[in-house]
Amino acid sequence: xxxxxxxxxxxxxxxxxxxxxxxxxxxxxxxxxxxxxxxxxxxxxxxxxxxxxxxxxxxxxxxxxxxxxxxxxxxxxxxxxxxxxxxxxxxxxxxxxxxxxxxxxxxxxxxxxxxxxxxxxxxxxxxxxxxxxxxxxxxxxxxxxxxxxxxxxxxxxxxxxxxxxxxxxxxxxxxxxxxxxxxxxxxxxxxxxxxxxxxxxxxxxxxxxxxxxxxxxxxxxxxxxxxxxxxxxxxxxxxxxxxxxxxxxxxxxx
Amino acid sequence: xxxxxxxxxxxxxxxxxxxxxxxxxxxxxxxxxxxxxxxxxxxxxxxxxxxxxxxxxxxxxxxxxxxxxxxxxxxxxxxxxxxxxxxxxxxxxxxxxxxxxxxxxxxxxxxxxxxxxxxxxxxxxxxxxxxxxxxxxxxxxxxxxxxxxxxxxxxxxxxxxxxxxxxxxxxxxxxxxxxxxxxxxxxxxxxxxxxxxxxxxxxxxxxxxxxxxxxxxxxxxxxxxxxxxxxxxxxxxxxxxxxxxxxxxxxxxxxxxxxxxxxxxxxxxxxxxxxxxxxxxxxxxxxxxxxxxxxxxxxx
Numbered sequence: 001x002x003x004x005x006x007x008x009x010x011x012x013x014x015x016x017x018x019x020x021x022x023x024x025x026x027x028x029x030x031x032x033x034x035x036x037x038x039x040x041x042x043x044x045x046x047x048x049x050x051x052x053x054x055x056x057x058x059x060x061x062x063x064x065x066x067x068x069x070x071x072x073x074x075x076x077x078x079x080x081x082x083x084x085x086x087x088x089x090x091x092x093x094x095x096x097x098x099x100x101x102x103x104x105x106x107x108x109x110x111x112x113x114x115x116x117x118x119x120x121x122x123x124x125x126x127x128x129x130x131x132x133x134x135x136x137x138x139x140x141x142x143x144x145x146x147x148x149x150x151x152x153x154x155x156x157x158x159x160x161x162x163x164x165x166x167x168x169x170x171x172x173x174x175x176x177x178x179x180x181x182x183x184x185x186x187x188x189x190x191x192x193x194x195x196x197x198x199x200x201x202x203x204x205x206x207x208x209x210x211x212x213x214x215x216x217x218x219x220x221x222x223x224x225x226x227x228x229x230x231x232x233x234x235x236x237x238x239x240x241x242x243x244x245x246x247x248x249x250x251x252x253x254x
Numbered sequence: 255x256x257x258x259x260x261x262x263x264x265x266x267x268x269x270x271x272x273x274x275x276x277x278x279x280x281x282x283x284x285x286x287x288x289x290x291x292x293x294x295x296x297x298x299x300x301x302x303x304x305x306x307x308x309x310x311x312x313x314x315x316x317x318x319x320x321x322x323x324x325x326x327x328x329x330x331x332x333x334x335x336x337x338x339x340x341x342x343x344x345x346x347x348x349x350x351x352x353x354x355x356x357x358x359x360x361x362x363x364x365x366x367x368x369x370x371x372x373x374x375x376x377x378x379x380x381x382x383x384x385x386x387x388x389x390x391x392x393x394x395x396x397x398x399x400x401x402x403x404x405x406x407x408x409x410x411x412x413x414x415x416x417x418x419x420x421x422x423x424x425x426x427x428x429x430x431x432x433x434x435x436x437x438x439x440x441x442x443x444x445x446x447x448x449x450x451x452x453x454x455x456x457x458x459x460x461x462x463x464x465x466x467x468x469x470x471x472x473x474x475x476x477x478x479x480x481x482x483x484x485x486x487x488x489x490x491x492x493x494x495x496x497x498x499x500x501x502x503x504x505x506x507x508x509x510x511x512x513x514x515x516x517x518x519x520x521x522x523x524x525x526x527x528x529x530x531x532x533x534x535x536x537x538x539x540x541x542x543x544x545x546x547x548x549x550x551x552x553x554x
Contacts, residue, residue: 056314103342109313110309110313110338110342111341111342114333114337117306117334117337117338118306119306120302120303120304120305120306120307120309120310120334120338121306121307121309121310121313121338122310123303123306123307123310124306124307124308124309124310124311124312124313124314124318125310125311125313125314126310127295127307127310127311128310128311128314128315128316129314130292131292131293132314151302151303151306154300154302154303155300155303155306157298157300158297158298158300158303158307161298
């Protein structure tokens, strides 16, 4: 898929997100910030197709920040993992698409919603792949605000100790917690230094630039024997100028 | 009889999906690392990461057996157990060390006396409380075979008595005395059996019900004990809230039963930290003290 095609795909995913933000709403800011990232990973990086969602040799992607599930559902629908028409069931009792990931939806590896959980779940998946000599990788998408949770750092210690170089931590660095800028509340910078100090190999890129994302994920692991961390600088609400970088536009019900 | 560790090793040999995990608590599994290689996973003092990783391993078809002290396992990692293991109902097995009075002189930080209450509150989670190492060893294959997540209130002390066949959800009853039934679990079975002997020497006909698993509980055994005796005693090293006493009360409520009861548990307080024998004496949980309380209740 060319970059032009990726851009068109990301635009369609954004449309899905905005539709899911009507009639009940969704966590739109965090969904829009990682839409490009998820589109890129599913189109160019992850070895997974609608036919291989249960294949033990597939690449895994676990969405730890949870709020951004409309971006995942939009991507999965565009790429044929789920029916596009199903997205209209968001928040309806005849289906099970709600504000956080539901693992019963094809392509969703695990449920989340409580922050700081899926790095540890990803570690378990990565440990098993190593034990069985598999070549597949485990990607886990963290929110930057989520990095306030102690279990992120506990998990990094363990992932580094176990040499999990099949683990790729992707941070959606949209600079916001729920209600306030991270740097105003609990500063996270310098983020790359922190992850490196915990034993990971770190790259930082523009999370809306497909060429930059190509570069970041071209060769994995970033270093043999270490977990990889790719910090993606993004804009919360990206694509909808009226809500971009607005602290009060975390959850929106249009 | 084989030990817990030997039995676990045999199970690992025959079932390649079993992995043994610990959050740097190796008391029960000290000899396993060289035998299990990569299937022995010590994550360090990180109970939450251990449980999350166990869920990830279970997603890949593994059966993780997680070891830690009962307090840190059920309290520190509670939300990970509830959310990552409980919601999907993954077959992760949790082995909590030094539960109840077994934390001896450690003090309240180590007193797991709400563990049953917490674990049984999680849908799908089973709770198994062996009375000694023989029972633990008999239970272990069933624990591994079960598709449920299971919390094991670990105790591997020497046998309190000879046991019958083991099944999760089946109690075993000792004697058929009609004056009093003592319902208990875990290492306190030993004290209950002592109390039974003392009571019978006094002419009080007693039976002891070792409930063995608190969830599922053997409701019929509880109901029989209530209906066939004049006094139903619950005897546990757990808070009065949420453990066996509460479970019996729930059964009574559901079935509209009444009985004369004597609940013996820890009510809204921690116990005195000391060596186990002294804890039992101080807290009134010896067989002798139990027999005295039962006699006093009967004579009221």
